[in-house]
Amino acid sequence: DQQVKQNSPSLSVQEGRISILNCDYTNSMFDYFLWYKKYPAEGPTFLISISSIKDKNEDGRFTVFLNKSAKHLSLHIVPSQPGDSAVYFCAASHTYSGAGSYQLTFGKGTKLSVIP
């Protein structure tokens, strides 16, 4: 039972345009959402997060939007750069998971390719 879903395995975008990566979740207990970026042969790197009390969070070129009623979040990258080419993972946690351990549940990832 996949609680965090990234339905697009891959996405190609022209340099300078907007990249939109999508993520859906099924567990209504999730109250914190994160995006990670992963390059080959490296560990995932934290990118941006959002609490369920917000519907938008921005950090430079990266913006995450949360639609709680639809159980959907998205990551916007504007403008996209070739260095953004990587696999992006959506992750979610809830306060009461595992004795306050804030375990993360990950999606399968979306491979973003930014074409120069």
Next chain:
Amino acid sequence: NAGVTQTPKFRILKIGQSMTLQCTQDMNHNYMYWYRQDPGMGLKLIYYSVGAGITDKGEVPNGYNVSRSTTEDFPLRLELAAPSQTSVYFCASSIDGRSYGYTFGSGTRLTVV
């Protein structure tokens, strides 16, 4: 700034062998985690620890064991390796698992033949 260090980076094991994947962090984080990533899949939690001396099972703990004797170290033990344990293993730590997310190591690629 070492962050989270995992060793070894690569390893080939024969079926039935055992090994320990090492993980150490220098950020004084209380929370530590072991995840595995199979091809085309997301990361799945094996074990986690909320502090020295405290560990608990995650989603896929079978075939693994952990210990946490110090804040810095969180080794993962594989007993009687099986082909199904062929995967990339990531260790991570966090200060609160929320605002700052996790800091991951670079991974250990394990093949069981």
